[in-house]
Each structure stands twice: as structure tokens, then as C-alpha cells.
Amino acid sequence: MSQFKIFINNKKSYRFILTVGIFVTFSLATTIALLIWYLLTPVYLNYKINQTNFICPPHPCPSTTKTSTSSTLSSKSKLFLLYFLALIDSLIASTILTTSISTMQTSISTISSSSTEPTISKKHTYKESCVQLYDCYTEYGLLCEYGWNENKSCLCEGSHYWSVQQNKCLRKGEINDSCDIDHQCHREIGLVCDKPPGVSKKICVNRFCCFFFVISLSLNQNLLIANLGQTTVRRIVDCINENYATKCLVLGTNNIYHMVTVRSITEKELSFDWFLIDNRVLEELPQLSCTFNNDTEYCFGLSIQDTQHSLKLAQFTQKGFHSIENIGGTNRGTAFGLTNINNVAVYVRNSQNILYRRIIADDEILSAHNIASSLSGDPMCYIYELLTSRQIYCFARNSAYVLTEYVELSKDTWQTTQLGNPTDRIRDETAPVCSYVGQIHRYCFVIFENGQIYRILSKSGVWSTWQSIGREQRHQFISQPAFITSKLLNQSSPDQTCYLLAIDTNNNLQLSTNLNCAVLDNFSEWIPISPNLKFKQFDKTFRLRDGNIGVLGIDGQNRPYYIFLDPKTNRFTSPRPAFTVKSEQFRP
Numbered sequence: 001m002s003q004f005k006i007f008i009n010n011k012k013s014y015r016f017i018l019t020v021g022i023f024v025t026f027s028l029a030t031t032i033a034l035l036i037w038y039l040l041t042p043v044y045l046n047y048k049i050n051q052t053n054f055i056c057p058p059h060p061c062p063s064t065t066k067t068s069t070s071s072t073l074s075s076k077s078k079l080f081l082l083y084f085l086a087l088i089d090s091l092i093a094s095t096i097l098t099t100s101i102s103t104m105q106t107s108i109s110t111i112s113s114s115s116t117e118p119t120i121s122k123k124h125t126y127k128e129s130c131v132q133l134y135d136c137y138t139e140y141g142l143l144c145e146y147g148w149n150e151n152k153s154c155l156c157e158g159s160h161y162w163s164v165q166q167n168k169c170l171r172k173g174e175i176n177d178s179c180d181i182d183h184q185c186h187r188e189i190g191l192v193c194d195k196p197p198g199v200s201k202k203i204c205v206n207r208f209c210c211f212f213f214v215i216s217l218s219l220n221q222n223l224l225i226a227n228l229g230q231t232t233v234r235r236i237v238d239c240i241n242e243n244y245a246t247k248c249l250v251l252g253t254n255n256i257y258h259m260v261t262v263r264s265i266t267e268k269e270l271s272f273d274w275f276l277i278d279n280r281v282l283e284e285l286p287q288l289s290c291t292f293n294n295d296t297e298y299c300f301g302l303s304i305q306d307t308q309h310s311l312k313l314a315q316f317t318q319k320g321f322h323s324i325e326n327i328g329g330t331n332r333g334t335a336f337g338l339t340n341i342n343n344v345a346v347y348v349r350n351s352q353n354i355l356y357r358r359i360i361a362d363d364e365i366l367s368a369h370n371i372a373s374s375l376s377g378d379p380m381c382y383i384y385e386l387l388t389s390r391q392i393y394c395f396a397r398n399s400a401y402v403l404t405e406y407v408e409l410s411k412d413t414w415q416t417t418q419l420g421n422p423t424d425r426i427r428d429e430t431a432p433v434c435s436y437v438g439q440i441h442r443y444c445f446v447i448f449e450n451g452q453i454y455r456i457l458s459k460s461g462v463w464s465t466w467q468s469i470g471r472e473q474r475h476q477f478i479s480q481p482a483f484i485t486s487k488l489l490n491q492s493s494p495d496q497t498c499y500l501l502a503i504d505t506n507n508n509l510q511l512s513t514n515l516n517c518a519v520l521d522n523f524s525e526w527i528p529i530s531p532n533l534k535f536k537q538f539d540k541t542f543r544l545r546d547g548n549i550g551v552l553g554i555d556g557q558n559r560p561y562y563i564f565l566d567p568k569t570n571r572f573t574s575p576r577p578a579f580t581v582k583s584e585q586f587r588p
Contacts, residue, residue, distance in 0.1 A: 123135065123136060123137050124136050124137070124142075124154045125137055125140070125142070125154060125167075126142060126154055126155070126156075126162045127153050127154065127155070127162075128153060128154050129151065129152065129153055130144040130152050130153060130154050131144065131152065132144055135154070136154035137154070140167065140168040140169060141156055141157070141160055141168055141169030141170075142154040142155065142156065142169060143155060143156070143157060146320065156169035157169065157273070158261075158273050158274065158275045159171060159172055159186075159271075159273050159274075160172060161183050161184055170184075172184060172185055172186045173185045173186070173191070173193075173203075173204040174186060174191070174204060175191070175203075175204055175205065175206070176203050176204065176205075177203060177204045178201060178202065178203060179193035179202050179203060179204050180193065180202060181193055184204070185204035186204070186274070187276075191204045191205065191206060192204070192205060192206075193205075232252065232253060232557075232558040232559055232560075233250055233251070233252060233253065233554050233558050233559065233560050234251045234252060234253045234255075234286075234558065235250075235251045235286070235287075235537065235554070236248055236249075236250050236251075236537060236540045236552050236553070236554060236560065237249040237250065237251050237257075237287065237288050237290075238288055238289055238290040238299070238540070239262075239540040239541065239542055239552065240290055240291070240292045240297060241542065241543045241544075242292060245261045245262060245263040245544065246261070246262040246263075246542035246543065246544060247259055247260070247261055247262075247297070248260045248261075248262065248540060248542070248552060249288060249290060249299065250274075250560070251286060253558060255283045255286070256276070256277070256280075256283075257277040257279075257282050258274050258275060258276055258277060259274075259275045259277055259316070260272055260273065260274050260275075260560075260578075261273040261275070262542045262544070262550070262552075262562075263544065264544050264546050264548050270548070270550075270562075270564070272560075272562075272578050277320070277321055279321045281324055282314060282321075282324070284303045284304055284305040284312070285299075285301035285302070285303060285304075285312055285314065285324075286301075286304060287301055287302070287334050288300065288301040288314065289301070289334065289335050289336050289337040289346075290337055291337035291338060291339040291344045292339060293339050293340075293343070293344050295317065296315055296316070296317050296322075297315065297316040297317075298313060298314075298315060298337060298344045298360065299313070299314040299315070299316070299337070300312070300313055300314075300335040300336075300337045300346040300348070301314070301334075301335060302331050302332075302333070302334065302335060302348070303326075308329060308330040308331070308351075309330065309331045309332060309351075310326050310328055310329065310330070310331065311326070311327050311328025311329075311331050311335060311346065311348055311358075312324055312325065312326055312327070312328075313325050313327050313346075313360075313365075327346075327358060327365050328348065328350075328358065328368070329350065330350060330351040331348050331349060331350050331351065332349050332350070332351055332353070333348070333349050333377070333378040333429065334348075334378045334430075334431070335347065335348040336348070336378065336379050336380055336381055336431065338381050338382070338383070338392075340383065340392075342361060343359050343360060343361035343362075344359070344360050345357050345358065345359045345360070346358050346360075347371070347379045347381050347394060348379070349375055349378065349379070349396075352373070353373065353374060353375045353376065353399070354370055354372070354373045354375070355370070355371045355372045355373075355375050355379055355394070355396060355406070356368045356369060356370045356371060357369050357371055369412050371394065371406055371414050372396075372404070372406055372414065372416060374398055374399040375396050375397065375398060375399065376397050376398060376399050376401060376429065377396050377397030377398075377426070377428070377429045377430070377431065377432075378396065378429060378430055378431040379394050379395065379396040379431060380394070380395055380396070380431035380432060380433070380434055381393065381394040381395075382434065382435060382436070384436050384442070385489075385490055386439060386490075387439065391407065391408065392407070392408040393405060393406070393407055393408075393434070393442075394406040394407075394408075394414075395431075395432050395434045395444060396431065396432075397426050397428075397429065397432070398418070400422060400425075401425040401426050401449075402418055402419070402420065402421075402422060402424060402425065402426065403418075403419045403420065403424075403426055403432055403444060403446060403456070404416060404417065404418050404419065405417040405418075405419055405463075417463070419444065419456055419463055419466075420456060420463075420465060420466045421465070421466075424448065424454075424466050425448065425449050426446045426447070426448060426449075427446075427447045427448055427449045427451070428446070428447055428479075428480065430479075430480055431480070432444050432445065432446045432480065433445040433446070433480050433481055433482070433483050435483050435485075435489065436489055436490075437485055437489055437492075437496065437498060437517050437518050438489075438490065438491065438492035438496065438517075438518025438519070439490070439492055439518075440459055440460060440492070440518065440519070441457060441458070441459060441517065441518060441519075441521070442457070442458040443455055443456070443457055443458075443483065443498075444456050445469075445480070445481050445483060445500065446480070447477055447479075447480060448466075450476070451476030451477060451505070452468050452469075452473055452475065452476060452477070453468070453469045453477055453481055453500070453502055454466040454467060454468050454469070455467055455468075455469060455523065457521050459521075469500060469512050469523050469526065470512065470523070470524070470525040470526050471525070472525060475504045475505075475510060475526050476504060476505045477502045477503060477504050477505065477510075478503055478504070478505055478507075478536075479502070479503055479537070479539070480502075480539070481500045481501060481502035481539070482500070482501040482502070482538065482539035482540075482541060482551060483498065483499070483500060484498070484499040484500075484501065484541055484549065484551065484565070485497070485498055485499075485517070486498075486499075486549070486565065486570060491518070492518035492519070493518070494516050494519070495516070495570075496516065496517055496518045497513060497514065497515055497516070497517060497570055498513070498514040498517035498523075499511060499512070499513055499514075499565075499572075500512040500513075500514075500523065501529075501538055501539070501551055502526075503535050503536065503537070503538060504526075506534075507534035507535055507536060507556060508528050508529075508531050508534070508535075509528065509529045509530065509533070509535050509538055509553070509575070510526040510527065510528055510529070511526065511527050511528075511529050511572065512524050512525065512526050512527070513527075529563065529572060529574065529575065530574050530575050533555055533561070533575055534555060534556040535553050535554065535555050535556065535561070535575075536554055536555070536556060537553050537554040538551060538552070538553025538554075538561075538563075539551070539553070540552040540553070547567065548564065548565075548567075549564070549565040550562050550563060550564040550565065551563050551572075552578060553575070555575075559577060560577070560578040561575040561576060561577060561578055562575065562576060562578040563575050563576070564576075
């Protein structure tokens with residue numbers, strides 16, 4: 001190959017020399033011819049003058065005229081000669097330059113092609129630093145994520161662990177899966193690698209106890225799940241629907257928080273990824289209300305470690321738990337967080353039962369502003385978004401145990417309206433459940449002192465009287481209901497359906513439905529869901545970006561469950577365990 005390149009280069013050099021030689025020869029021949037013509041022209045003219053006989057004066061002598069003409073011709077010849085020589089030189093120089101550049105480019109191209117080699121960027125393996133996703137070996141299951149040191153590294157997803165033997169991420173084991181060491185099991189939900197009595201090898205078992213039981217789900221499929229003991233999950237604290245998933249804060253009975261990510265795997269598969277929040281400082285906040293803004297999750301709670309019950313703000317970023325700080329004085333009850341366009345706010349009662357608000361804008365905590373006095377219950381607030389306006393509404397039980405509405409008319413100016421009759425006494429101090437649906441209806445749901453759930457409806461700005469859910473009035477309930485809509489709150493389509501979920505005094509999960517609820521108000525009688533299962537919480541909803549809707553809860557043995565709204569039938573599925581991180585088919 002190299003000899004061929006030398007041959008080609010030699011051939012190009014030969015053509016170049018031949019071209020230059022031809023131009024030089026032609027130039028020399030032309031120059032000699034012009035010089036001869038220049039020298040012979042005066043001699044020829046003088047000879048012609050001598051052959052002519054006439055008197056020169058008084059007119060110019062012909063010889064003089066001819067001489068002048070000869071001089072003129074001589075000057076023109078010189079100019080022509082100089083111009084021609086310059087033209088020849090220019091052509092020769094241009095040819096030489098063009099050929100030289102072509103030869104140089106060919107040489108450079110030859111050198112470059114012979115010396116350049118492809119460059120391959122180096123990928124990173126487990127725990128090595130990275131900047132973006134494809135810096136890691138994604139084919140081994142590694143993702144570029146923030147670790148505990150708040151630096152990005154190539155790590156396995158929370159539901160996987162790194163196998164040194166197989167050099168890739170493997171899914172963590174669940175109950176009865178084989179293992180060698182603890183981190184191969186789901187330690188974040190109480191599983192360890194152990195060898196129970198009567199078993200020949202190590203398997204993933206519950207650290208609290210080692211007996212299992214079988215439950216039957218609606219898919220006629222028996223699942224072997226772990227009894228995680230009596231103190232597995234104390235409370236599902238709060239859930240926030242983000243762009244790609246729903247994140248829920250879950251408090252374990254050991255007072256350690258987990259962040260649970262609920263996401264869709266396929267149309268029929270749902271996944272719960274559990275991540276341990278390894279920070280004991282959160283133990284002083286058993287109840288949190290969270291809101292999300294600018295890629296930061298703001299969670300507000302009242303401390304149980306001081307007598308003032310000071311208001312605390314815990315922040316979570318994409319790197320995980322960020323910080324906690326004290327932002328309030330002496331308080332009572334529970335706080336409520338709300339996201340606005342450019343800020344977040346917290347609503348809470350102080351020790352004198354005065355409802356006040358603090359706003360956080362541009363990472364600055366603004367001063368508190370009082371809204372109302374003489375409260376006897378916790379607040380809840382929402383932003384009512386219409387086609388042309390948006391307004392903040394808050395609700396709380398007043399000192400007469402009657403529900404009161406607070407509407408922000410302008411900044412720091414609120415209008416107060418007492419709902420219902422003075423004899424409509426609300427039982428619980430906990431916040432009411434209030435929301436809106438479509439462009440007309442606004443609802444509030446509370447438990448009266450008789451233990452029954454009542455609703456009140458605002459239609460076109462006018463509040464009705466309280467009405468019980470169901471005409472039979474044979475159920476009493478232990479906690480406030482959960483209000484769910486089949487579509488987004490501001491949609492008024494005829495297939496918009498509203499649901500109420502509540503737990504009665506027998507710990508049965510009850511359901512009431514209202515079809516076309518953006519226009520009609522007609523909640524059905526209570527219908528039990530899986531009466532064989534007993535629950536103590538079922539009120540945290542998740543709405544995923546693909547439209548999947550579900551509700552999370554806890555059964556009587558502190559195990560997390562969920563139900564899912566089937567979009568084809570608009571009915572909820574039977575409750576199913578939510579602690580597994582394996583993708584689970586949740587509808588047929």
C-alpha cells in the first residue's frame with residue numbers, strides 16, 4: 001500500500017515538472033521574438049526614410065515623424081512586453097502554487113489517515129464517579145445517581161444490589177429467595193439473609209419472625225408474603241405526584257422514614273421502590289405535610305421533642321435528604337403545606353389556636369401572617385383553578401365545632417364563612433377533606449359527632465346544607481375519608497367519577513361512588529371492599545403520568561397495601577400488598 005502511494009506521488013511530481021517546463025519554454029520563446037522585433041523595427045524605418053526625397057521644412061520632417069512613431073511604438077512594445085511577461089509569470093506562479101497546495105493537502109491527508117486512530121470514551125463501573133447516565137455501564141444495570149456523599153456515582157437501582165461474582169446489578173431477594181449475605185435481600189423492608197430451622201440453605205427472611213402465611217388475591221393467584229411483624233409500617237405520611245412517579249414518605253414503626261416511589265412499569269405492571277432515609281433527625285417529626293416546587297420537596301411538621309412543638313421544615317432534593325430547620329414558635333395540631341406558582345406555604349395553628357401562614361419564596365422564609373382566630377381543628381387548603389382565575393381556600397373547625405371557610409380575597413385579606421348550621425358539630429380535630437371537581441362543584445367531607453360521614457356542596461358559589469353519605473346511615477367511621485376523582489380535578493366531562501374511601505369502626509374499607517360528579521351530586525350507598533381484610537389507614541392517593549390511579553393504606557398488622565382504579569371498568573381492584581418491589585401485574 002505504501003509503495004502505491006509513493007508511485008502516485010511520483011506521478012503527480014512528473015506532471016508538475018512537465019507543466020512548468022512547457023510554460024517556461026513558451027515564455028522564453030515569446031520573449032526572444034519580441035526582443036528581435038524591438039531591435040529591428042528602428043533600422044527598417046531609417047532605411048525607408050533614406051529612400052525618400054522631399055524637403056522637410058517648414059513641416060516636420062518625415063524622419064522625425066517616423067522617429068516619433070517609432071518611439072511611440074517602441075514604448076507600446078515595451079509596455080506590451082512587460083504586461084505579457086507579468087502575465088506569464090502570474091500564470092506560472094499560480095500553477096506552481098496550486099500544484100504545491102494540492103500536493104501539500106495530499107501529503108497531509110496521507111499523514112492524517114495513516115496516523116489517526118478512533119478514540120473510545122471509557123465507561124465507568126460500580127461506585128466510580130460519573131456525570132450522566134451513559135457514563136456508566138447501563139447494560140450491567142448501573143445508573144448515574146447521587147450517593148450518600150452527595151456525589152454522582154455509578155450505582156444500582158434501589159431494588160437491586162451489585163454482584164461482584166457476576167459483575168452486574170441483580171434484583172434483591174424477597175421472602176424465600178436464596179442469598180449469601182444481608183444486602184442481597186430487601187433490608188429496607190425488614191428482610192435479612194438467614195437459615196431458618198428446617199431449611200438447608202440461607203434464604204431471605206423477616207428479621208422479626210420467621211413464619212409466613214398465604215393470602216388469595218382477586219387474580220386467583222396465591223402469593224407467599226412475609227409477616228413483617230406488628231410494627232412494620234406505622235403510617236403512610238404523605239404522597240406527592242411528580243412528573244414521572246409518585247413519591248410517598250412512609251414512617252416505620254422503628255421511627256425510620258422510607259421514601260417509596262410508585263411507578264408504572266408497563267400498562268399492567270406497577271412497582272414500589274423502597275429507599276431508606278438514613279437520618280435520625282427526622283424521628284422528631286412523626287407527622288409531615290409535604291409539597292413540591294422547583295425540584296425540591298418541602299415537608300412541614302411539628303416537633304415532638306420540645307414542649308413548644310416548634311414548626312420544622314425538612315427538605316428533600318434529587319440528592320436525597322437535604323436539611324431540617326426550625327421556622328416557627330409554639331404550635332399545636334398538624335401543619336399543612338401548599339404549592340403555589342412561585343412559592344410554597346405552610347398553614348398551622350399556634351398555641352392560641354390562631355391560624356397563620358408562612359411563605360417560602362426564593363429560599364427565603366417570609367414572616368408569618370395571621371388568617372383567623374378561635375380555631376379548634378387543623379386546617380386544609382387548596383387552590384381553586386378555573387379557566388380565568390385561581391383562588392386559595394382554607395377550611396378548619398372553629399371553636400363552636402362548626403366548619404369554617406377562609407377565602408383569600410387579596411394578599412393577606414381573608415373572608416370567613418361558617419358552613420351549615422350551628423348545630424352541625426364536627427367530631428374530629430383533624431383537618432376536613434375538601435376539594436373541587438370541574439368548574440362548578442366544590443365539596444367538603446367531615447365526620448359528625450354521631451360517627452357518620454357528611455358532605456356539603458358549593459354549587460356556583462352557594463353552599464348547601466350537610467347531607468350524610470348513604471341513606472341507610474348504618475356505618476360509623478374511625479377517620480376522615482379519601483376523595484378521589486377518575487380524571488383531573490378541573491375536568492367536567494360526563495365520565496368524571498368521584499369516589500369516597502373510608503374505614504368503618506369494624507376496620508372494613510368502604511366505598512361510595514358518584515357518577516358524573518362534575519354536574520351531579522348523588523353519592524351511592526357504602527359498599528365494602530374485601531371485608532376479610534382489616535385496615536387502619538387507606539387515604540394516600542397516587543396519580544401517575546400514564547393516568548393510573550390508586551390508593552395506599554395499612555392493614556391491621558401494619559403492612560402496606562394498595563388498590564388500583566381499573567380504567568376500563570372504573571372500579572377499584574381488591575387490596576394487594578405494596579411492600580414488594582417486584583413489578584406486579586395489578587389488573588387482568
